[in-house]
Amino acid sequence: MAERVRDASGSDPETTPRGFRLLLGARGISYAGDALSMVALMLHVASSTGQALAVSALLLAGDFVPSLVAPFAGALADRFDRRRLMIGCELVQALTVAVIALALPPLWPLLGLVAVRAVAGQVFQPASRAAVPSLVPAAGLAAGNARLGLVTNVAELAGPLLAAALLPWLGTRGVLAVDAASFVVSAALLTGLPRLAPAALSVESLWKGARTGLGYLAGHRTVRVVALGFCAVVLCTGVDDVALVVLAQQDLRTGDAVAALLLGAVGLGLTAGYALLSRRGDRLGDRLGMPVLFAAGLAVSSAGNLLTGAVAHVAWAAAVVFTMQAGRGLGIAAIDVASNTLLQRLVPDGLLGRVFANLYGAVGAAAALSYVLGGLLLDAAGAPATLVAAGAGGVVCALLTGAALRARRVD
Known part of the structure; x- marks a missing residue:
């Protein structure tokens, strides 16, 4: 595999390579911001509509809609350099959340924007998982996946706590602005990764690749x-x-x-x-x-x-x-x-x-x-x-x- 780190390179499996540390940092910051903004949006929708169904629709837009495009998201992750793709996804999410923060639109446009952000996240996920073997030694692959899971889980747990602390001071727009900034910081960290082109780039059309x-x-x-x-x-x-x-x-x-x-x-x-x-x-x-x-x-x-x-x-x-x-x-x-x-x-x-x-x-x-x-x-x-x-x-x-x-x- 192109640019994959192997034991033969002399890397110590117990040492976290710099590229993987950058990925860990980017994921942690992005996940914390995402969990933070979702709490803010749930509370905003609940208070502005008064309908539990509206909150359910928000969760479906963020969780279920992206699964519908999963085959195409994976095809993109195998078609382009994964580093550039991840950076692009983070910037799309930053822009989308910034628009939500500025406009705080009515429910249906809000659901559309949340779905766009979630689809960008869906494209990011397979690219990041596929990138892990290129960033850690083969002998440390399971430990690397566990560290990534640990960082993202702690970040998701911290998100609601941050929301509770920041909402009284910043309000919904301010919290969403923090989330948009978190995606920008994540993208900046990802620029430090090496080139992560798949070993065999897919040359099929997106439909055929899916x-x-x-x-x-x-x-x-x-x-x-x-x-x-x-x-x-x-x-x-x-x-x-x-x-x-x-x-x-x-x-x-x-x-x-x-x-x-x-x-x-x-x-x-x-x-x-x-x-x-x-x-x-x-x-x-x-x-x-x-x-x-x-x-x-x-x-x-x-x-x-x-x-x-x-x-x-x-x-x-x-x-x-x-x-x-x-x-x-x-x-x-x-x-x-x-x-x-x-x-x-x-x-x-x-x-x-x-x-x-x-x-x-x-x-x-x-x-x-x-x-x-x-x-x-x-x-x-x-x-x-x-x-x-x-x-x-x-x-x-x-x-x-x-x-x-x-x-x-x-x-």
Whole structure:
């Protein structure tokens, strides 16, 4: 692969290369600003419209709409120099958020602008994931993915806290201006990266390149198993955060503060998982194999939901649920690091952007479907039964995924 850093170059896998440090810094700043502005926009839409449906539409514009263009986003990541593409995406996002800050438009134009920003972010994501193998030594790939996950997770956790601190002083426009500036700073940091052209630049049209990426995802057995297993577990368990809020309020009969604390347990587990894997991820992957770590992460995250529903009525249920949800976070960290590392090792560099874009686009669609189907189950059966059913389905999917990957014997 062009300009990929290898062990033979003399790089110490325990030392973070400068280019990767720049990517970490850019991602952390951008994610914190993005989380900050989303809180501000949710509060703005809620107060200006008074409609919960409007807030839901805002979230769909930011989360679901980008998944519809995932095949084309990946094709772009394999067609152009990834450094320039990431810089361009950050600048597009900066400009879009600046327009929102200046105009604070009515709901429908606002949704359109949020969708534009989200699509630019969707193009950025596969390019950044595909760039990681070019910025870290091969022996430190899992640790590098874990560090990237750790930085972005901490940044996302910090975003709402920054919003709470800055909104009273800066207002909605000021907070959005901070987010626009964060994208500019991120783009400036990314200019320090080396050239990141894919090893085999795609020369196909955008449409044909998107079809090629989908065909590779469907045709490569191991990649297909990873994608199907990931999406199946998300389809089963994507409703878990909504169910957790209902569980806290209706079954555990706690206040909003405890409900927020239970939701925060996942972030705590994620942070701990990423921190552990940033130190031990490659060694653990060498011992177990990335397919085993991936399947284990699917199983642990699902079991966390199953056990949460099962213990909903025991003594000290809130404390037990907190522990189960922290364990779920550990599993999600394992899923993220193992899936990224496995695909980075298996997929040719010229197709890597499309595989990542299609995978995470499909995962986003599975999550949206889980919200709908899980919401129906939640209304019909209640939170404990929903969590047990979701967790049990996820565990079954995880076991089937592990068996399929084991049969393939992929390391």
